[in-house]
Amino acid sequence: IQAQGIKEIQSAKNLKDLEALRVKYLGKKGEITQILRGMGKLPPEERPVIGELANKVRENITEELKKSKEALEAKALEEKLAAEAIDVTMPGRKSPLGSIHPLRQSVENLEEIFISMGFKVVEGPEIETVENNFDALNAPKNHPSRDLSDTFYITDNLVLRTQTSPVQIRVMKESKPPIRVISPGRCFRNDTPDATHSPMFHQLEGLVIDKNITLGDLKGTLEIFAKSFFGSQTKTKFRPHHFPFTEPSAEMDITCFKCGGMGCSMCKGSGWIELLGAGMVHPNVLEYCGIDSEKYSGFAFGMGIDRITMAKHDIDDIRLFFENDQRFLQQFR
Numbered sequence: 634i635q636a637q638g639i640k641e642i643q644s645a646k647n648l649k650d651l652e653a654l655r656v657k658y659l660g661k662k663g664e665i666t667q668i669l670r671g672m673g674k675l676p677p678e679e680r681p682v683i684g685e686l687a688n689k690v691r692e693n694i695t696e697e698l699k700k701s702k703e704a705l706e707a708k709a710l711e712e713k714l715a716a717e718a719i720d721v722t723m724p725g726r727k728s729p730l731g732s733i734h735p736l737r738q739s740v741e742n743l744e745e746i747f748i749s750m751g752f753k754v755v756e757g758p759e760i761e762t763v764e765n766n767f768d769a770l771n772a773p774k775n776h777p778s779r780d781l782s783d784t785f786y787i788t789d790n791l792v793l794r795t796q797t798s799p800v801q802i803r804v805m806k807e808s809k810p811p812i813r814v815i816s817p818g819r820c821f822r823n824d825t826p827d828a829t830h831s832p833m834f835h836q837l838e839g840l841v842i843d844k845n846i847t848l849g850d851l852k853g854t855l856e857i858f859a860k861s862f863f864g865s866q867t868k869t870k871f872r873p874h875h876f877p878f879t880e881p882s883a884e885m886d887i888t889c890f891k892c893g894g895m896g897c898s899m900c901k902g903s904g905w906i907e908l909l910g911a912g913m914v915h916p917n918v919l920e921y922c923g924i925d926s927e928k929y930s931g932f933a934f935g936m937g938i939d940r941i942t943m944a945k946h947d948i949d950d951i952r953l954f955f956e957n958d959q960r961f962l963q964q965f966r
């Protein structure tokens with residue numbers, strides 16, 4: 634029995650086979666157990682001899698089972714580790730790469746340009762007070778932009794900001810000149826979406842306040858911006874305009890980069906593209922924010938980020954920015 638048992642145990646291939654062998658030899662109905670049980674039927678003089686022998690066999694088989702179990706367990710662990718090992722020489726699986734949204738690319742580019750001219754980037758809330766969005770910006774009480782059909786009101790006193798200009802007010806109320814900040818962010822107007830309008834769009838505001846700031850500083854700053862953003866051949870032109878919070882006010886046009894000013898579909902034949910609004914900060918606005926308008930002057934400008942991005946990449950529909958169509962977005966890698 635011992636020789637047979639040890640042979641079988643040594644050739645067991647796995648822990649399950651081994652367990653079956655344990656039952657076969659040592660289990661309640663196992664061969665050795667049977668012999669030990671049957672001892673009573675033996676003649677008394679044979680009992681100690683057979684008993685000792687059977688116990689010895691049981692010990693040896695137990696010992697062999699233990700050795701075999703340890704060996705099989707070690708083997709199983711090794712196989713498991715081998716199966717789970719990572720082959721570092723395998724070629725990697727490629728995950729599809731996203732791209733930075735064209736509007737985000739513009740903001741990063743604009744921030745870089747203005748930071749290099751000494752501006753600081755600040756942000757303001759998208760939900761604004763009527764005071765910051767209109768009153769403090771010198772907008773007359775009957776100004777059409779205050780109308781429900783133009784502005785999203787949350788309460789009588791709160792609106793979704795219609796422009797980034799209220800950030801000017803926050804900065805001027807909170808800090809003393811010299812001030813040199815830009816403020817990019819989302820704006821909202823109650824417009825029906827079409828190729829050039831979206832109820833949610835983006836502006837970038839600029840504000841400079843210091844002693845002796847002139848219209849020349851405004852023009853110089855915006856000219857550097859236009860050449861950095863659209864290319865060094867770009868020319869700028871200022872047309873008189875009106876904003877409640879600047880005096881004088883202007884709009885800046887740039888030469889159409891598609892036709893170089895010759896006139897094409899992009900610039901509707903004029904050779905120029907309308908780009909942004911700007912002007913010298915109105916003394917009423919400075920005083921409202923506690924800045925002495927006799928001592929300080931400043932300029933402000935505001936541009937549509939969507940608009941200048943459309944101009945730069947010759948994009949003909951603002952809605953493309955917000956549809957998340959991969960075929961569109963993938964073009965701006």
Ligand code: PHE
Nearest residue numbers: 796798910911912933934935
């Ligand atoms: N906030 C103005 C607009 O939305 C743009 C502007 C900003 C004009 C700053 C002048 C100065 O049209």
